[in-house]
Amino acid sequence: MRIENLLSEGIKATPPSFVRGILKAASDPDVISFAGGLPNPISFPQEKLLESMERIVRSYGSAVFQYSITAGLPELRQYIAKRYNRIFGLSLTMDNIIITTGSQQALDLIGKVLLNKGDGLIVEKPTYLAAIQAFSMQQPVFYPVELTEEGMNAEKLAEALQNPVKFIYAIPDFQNPTGLTYSAGNRERIYEILKGRDVILIEDDPYGELRFEGERLPYIGAGKLPGSILLGTFSKTVTPGMRTGFIISENKELLKYISIAKEASDLHTNIFSQYLLWDYLENNDLDGHIAEIKALYKKQAHAMMDAMERYFPPAVKYTRPHGGMFLWVTLPEGISAMSLFPKALEKKVAFVPGDPFYIGVKNVNTMRLNFTNADCETIEEGIRRLGELLHSLERR
């Protein structure tokens, strides 16, 4: 049987994940990996979660093991609504929220609900590789808009909007892959451009809670643009293994269709995990827990930047993120980070070359480094090895 003859155009248009493809190489214990996007496992509140498990089984019995509703556990949705209302002055109720199987599923559902083959969407250049994957399944046309130190280039955004576009996908806080954050002024400009237009703004915010420098900035769309969607997750603040994210929107018509897409995709998200997270959140101090994570990641980010200062050739540039999990390295013009990758693996250090974060661009001179999943000594040693490699290139 020739499987190729049976494949859909959608799956053929979907690139396999570079990160998932190198998981095996990167998980060699001798390799220092800056490639993944893993939270530091010491940040998982294991004991507290175990306490919650016992409590929810005792309190809710079979309900935590049974089929459940598609939108998600009402108590958890209420908790999320209250938290976002408190922090961002929104007016959400649980009906504005759908729990998703990780925020990756949110991207899949949005693609399903909004995109026909050939439809346009705007993404940052570069953008999150698994968002490119999820949307590619629908074979849309991507219009990438340059990301600057201030955020998405507003002028270029206005230009891109002259194309027929269904939505804009943006990660305004500690962007993946660059670690950049949109400035307050840039957010305002983008809002002014989008106001009144029939285009949906998707603000993906997995890292916003992890700001270790400066003050949190308001969302661009949430609470202001009527068709906007906000994505959140517990993956970076509590546990990613439980695959629990959420979609927030004030547009209930849109949520109705997202809910139908979710029924068809997995009926509902793991209800045990939803009870577990809700019980954990109700019985523990989430803000206190997040403060500890931020202190940890701040130290690790600085360990990486300090080591780069010390070990990288001056021609190599990098972003200085105020939060999140990644920073972005720009090599001198003409050096392909992808061709560097196997050489780095020989030196037992891994990163993600920039290529998979772009649409149809190859051999770029950028790479993503994760600073959350190794201790400071390991980070220094990894950056030292990478620096050695970069210096050896310069000498040739």
Next chain:
Amino acid sequence: MRIENLLSEGIKATPPSFVRGILKAASDPDVISFAGGLPNPISFPQEKLLESMERIVRSYGSAVFQYSITAGLPELRQYIAKRYNRIFGLSLTMDNIIITTGSQQALDLIGKVLLNKGDGLIVEKPTYLAAIQAFSMQQPVFYPVELTEEGMNAEKLAEALQNPVKFIYAIPDFQNPTGLTYSAGNRERIYEILKGRDVILIEDDPYGELRFEGERLPYIGAGKLPGSILLGTFSKTVTPGMRTGFIISENKELLKYISIAKEASDLHTNIFSQYLLWDYLENNDLDGHIAEIKALYKKQAHAMMDAMERYFPPAVKYTRPHGGMFLWVTLPEGISAMSLFPKALEKKVAFVPGDPFYIGVKNVNTMRLNFTNADCETIEEGIRRLGELLHSLERR
């Protein structure tokens, strides 16, 4: 903002689930619901699962809370391979298995990987409503083939295969919605028809373990048809709330693409649940547990059939399933089960009218009844109420 203008053709082609739509009405505690497909909650091994939770957190620590690989926990996939090899004489390894977020996700992934808009697929008539949903997202052409007491009509199947068809979706054991099981002879005939053809057979088997009468029959495709796919789940044997199903195929090329689609859909299935199920399965007697479930469901199925014998007019026919969770009622010609539904709700009893199990057919005289989620007394009372309603129709 007018959301309708932004919707994809795929989501507009996807019917919302009737079952999920009436969940609210059906969950009124005064209503006796035969509508859902819920396992009896007394069958969940809560205490044993709680023991396993503690054990996996103590033994594997942060690994049960961290991101994980797309194909699923190797130990769980090995367990599944061994079990299927033992029961069905297959030669599976863990590389033949991908863990999915419930078997609903398997349907979604199969649709993504195989279907372009307008592609053909064959389904049973009637078939599982959420499979219709999942595949509809890709806007295919459905070719429904009549289901008889023997299984899918082999002659009609051969006819339907004259159309260009990517795959056949079948539920050979205790089919949803009818409760019917394909006979050994029918399986053999279908195998002969499919042998050597470039068409994929998908055998969805969520209920096969729940046979409470007779002997288990061999699969049609698994181990014999090179492109065939077998779907399984722990939802009916351990817990559905954990959303853990699996795809089995000997075609690794096909699995490679399914895995890419899964990456893009939710990265991986909840890893805590996978550890939990694996630990539970290793430390408990699954066959013994399933024997208890079967004894329970046999009693409940017979309670329903006995009550139908007593309370239903003789003109009303019903299947007599040998396992699974459902039976299928056929009303006298011309009576729409859908129009009966609101009258039944007035009498505080719910079922699923046949309509959503068909493609483009309305007001059929069939309905699905679930017998696993109520005790025998409740089942009798529900059937009594339904019988009252059916008799009142006859008198008019």
